[in-house]
Amino acid sequence: MLLCVTDMPTRRPSVDPNPPSPSRAIAFSVLIDSMRSDEGLEVLMDRALTRASLDGRDRGLAVEIAYGVMRRLGTIDWRLRPVLDKPLARLPVAVQMLLRMGAYQLLFLDRVPPSAAVSETVKLAKAQSRTLKRDWSGLVNAVLRALIREPSPPWPSIEEHAAEALAVRYSVPEWLSRRWIHRWGIDRAQSACEQASLIPPVTLRVNRLQISRDDFLSRLREAGLKAQPTRVSPAGITLGEGVSIPSLPGFSAGQFYVEDEAAQLIPPLLDVHPGDLVLDACAAPGGKATHLAELMKDIGRIYAVDRSKARLKVLEANCRRLGHSSLVP
Known part of the structure; x- marks a missing residue:
């Protein structure tokens, strides 16, 4: 008996019924790319967000996780160390980054429930199983749940190990904390480390060939944005809240460039x-x-x-x- 090809059952492509959130998937891909590329995190994130169709909330979460992991990397790795049975560096890079992403959400993002931080990271780990040739979701789940369960270890003593203590607490390189302690003493070095770990404000440099700073300030305020002139740079404006840069007035017209005040000087x-x-x-x-x-x-x-x-x-x-x-x- 001949069976017509059209009578054969059609195999539908498998679709993950419970995929990871797109914001976390983008944050993960950007962080992995940053380990392999000479391009900065800003360039990689802008490119990824341009290709994706995310609403403002998901875009904000992707940026928060990616930048947050890099900003708090030293502290995150220190907190993960006691709940791992092998050094973090011995795990595949992708698994290291998954654990860091989950840990960042658990330790620093109060608005993300711990259950969501764990489950979404586990989903992301499952989605990477084919690439990694192994399902690491069990380890990711166990480590992150241990991080929730185990009490926070005491910070290293500033009196006994000042350079290590500042490096761990504020996620600065230990060689840098040691240099600052040598130059300025512990108190001033700690203040510098603390400032270095803070989220900087969004600062714009006005393109004064297009518009004056005062006129651009007026445009921003008319749009309901909190904006102030920078203290030193005559071309700078500091925004009081996080925003989507391409959505700001004057972006397409080239009326500003995102640049911190120190660089503007x-x-x-x-x-x-x-x-x-x-x-x-x-x-x-x-x-x-x-x-x-x-x-x-x-x-x-x-x-x-x-x-x-x-x-x-x-x-x-x-x-x-x-x-x-x-x-x-």
């Missing part, structure tokens, strides 16, 4: 003028180069080079958005 020191010839030998993603272009009134030539082609593409995109034609990548 460097280009004016060069005292450039219209018509000058400038070489920026480490230019990407373009913050200081585009600031120089503004100070030169976009008249002259700035040769912007970087060892990373991918980062140079980001610079080119920033130049197009800001409307600068004096830069030559």
Whole structure:
């Protein structure tokens, strides 16, 4: 008897009925990419969010987890050490990052229930089983539940092991805490470490070839945003709350660039003028180069080079958005 091909049962592709949340999946992929790439976390996250269709809440969670893990990495690894039966570094990189993501949510994100932090991380681990050629979800589940169950260990003693104590508590490299202690003493070093561990405010540099700072401040406030001029930089604005940068007024028109206030203070020191010839030998993603272009009134030539082609593409995109034609990548 012949059986027509059309009579054969159709095998439907398997679909995970309970996939991990897209925000956590993006945070995981960005963190893994950051371990393998010379590109910064900001570039990788922007690229991932551009490709994804996430609402504002999910975008915010993806950014919070990815940046939070990197910001608190030293503390997270220290807290994981007692609940692991082998050194974290001996686990696959992906499993290390899964544990760090789960631990960050348990230790630092009060708005995420512990049960959700564990279950979502376990889902993510299951989703990686094929790539890892093993299901690590059991270990992830056990470690994170032990982290919830076990009492927090005491911090290392500042009196006895000052450099280690500051490094663990504030997630700064131990060589840096040791250097600051040597230069400034324990109290000032601790203050510096504490400041370094805080979430910085979103700071913008106004493109004053497009709009004045006062006028842009008015635009932001009219949009209901809390915005203040920076204390030192004459071009900066600090936002009082986290926002989606592309949704801000003036983004598409190139009226601002995201840049912290300290970085904004460097280009004016060069005292450039219209018509000058400038070489920026480490230019990407373009913050200081585009600031120089503004100070030169976009008249002259700035040769912007970087060892990373991918980062140079980001610079080119920033130049197009800001409307600068004096830069030559």
